[in-house]
Amino acid sequence: MLLRNMPEPSNSQALRIRDEVQTLLQVAAVQHAESSASRRRGAATEKRDEPPQNEKEVSVHQLPPPQGRKTTLILPVDNQRRHDARHDIEENRRRRHGDAEERGYSAHRGGRYDSDEDRMALEPPGPRVFSRAIRSTPLPSPFRPPTSITKYNGETKPELWLADFRLACQLGGAQGDDRAIIRQLPLFLSDTARRWLKELPANQIHDWVDLVRVFEGNFKGTYIRPGNSWDLSKCKQKSGETLREYARRFLKQRTELPHITDHDVILAFVSGTTSRDLV
Numbered sequence: 001m002l003l004r005n006m007p008e009p010s011n012s013q014a015l016r017i018r019d020e021v022q023t024l025l026q027v028a029a030v031q032h033a034e035s036s037a038s039r040r041r042g043a044a045t046e047k048r049d050e051p052p053q054n055e056k057e058v059s060v061h062q063l064p065p066p067q068g069r070k071t072t073l074i075l076p077v078d079n080q081r082r083h084d085a086r087h088d089i090e091e092n093r094r095r096r097h098g099d100a101e102e103r104g105y106s107a108h109r110g111g112r113y114d115s116d117e118d119r120m121a122l123e124p125p126g127p128r129v130f131s132r133a134i135r136s137t138p139l140p141s142p143f144r145p146p147t148s149i150t151k152y153n154g155e156t157k158p159e160l161w162l163a164d165f166r167l168a169c170q171l172g173g174a175q176g177d178d179r180a181i182i183r184q185l186p187l188f189l190s191d192t193a194r195r196w197l198k199e200l201p202a203n204q205i206h207d208w209v210d211l212v213r214v215f216e217g218n219f220k221g222t223y224i225r226p227g228n229s230w231d232l233s234k235c236k237q238k239s240g241e242t243l244r245e246y247a248r249r250f251l252k253q254r255t256e257l258p259h260i261t262d263h264d265v266i267l268a269f270v271s272g273t274t275s276r277d278l279v
Contacts, residue, residue, distance in 0.1 A: 023089055030085035127186060129200035137179040144172035153190040154222040158215050178208040229264040232257055236272045243275050
């Protein structure tokens with residue numbers, strides 16, 4: 001009656017306690033019923049075996065039983081009632097465990113249950129595209145994270161940036177284990193690049209070769225490529241701009257253009273200036 005009036009348990013632990021109490025009460029009720037039935041059967045047996053009055057008077061003068069001999073009373077056991085109680089207990093346990101498994105809980109030794117959320121809490125941190133071995137790799141001690149590496153935003157050639165990032169991490173103490181370096185990668189990506197890394201399928205990157213392949217495959221078409229002699233020929237002297245200012249701006253653009261001959265540089269500079277002395 002008390003269990004019916006109690007509020008419905010709000011969590012798995014309270015539900016487990018309530019079921020155990022209910023089980024104990026069922027066992028106690030069965031044992032009490034068996035004890036009462038045994039007492040009634042014993043009283044009926046004694047009454048049936050009671051001798052007549054005259055035999056009682058004669059038995060008063062009989063000798064007592066020998067010392068040291070004990071009389072054992074064997075009571076019948078209601079096996080059917082005990083079987084029913086065990087069946088109810090097992091059925092209650094199966095029902096409780098089945099409800100727990102439907103809610104995403106799994107049994108452990110000792111009857112303890114952990115949910116899927118509890119097991120997921122043990123998952124190592126980091127993007128799921130990294131293998132579990134990478135996400136579980138401890139950082140070397142001591143380790144100094146790179147401070148001269150800018151966050152990658154897709155505008156730099158990916159293989160060059162990865163090479164610089166790897167070298168900076170090795171100089172900081174991560175030598176001999178690329179997994180620790182790969183684990184640091186999300187901290188050096190811009191918001192867009194980090195979002196891209198997070199959305200990749202799980203377990204795609206297991207080593208440095210996998211990282212370079214995936215990284216270059218995505219950012220190879222996004223980085224800004226260097227120009228050529230045609231781009232340099234577009235550098236023209238502006239109206240009101242002095243020759244010195246134009247030459248400084250021209251040379252700055254020239255340093256950003258590799259693999260251009262001196263002939264093309266001179267031709268582009270002369271065609272771009274408005275100075276009559278050079279034309």
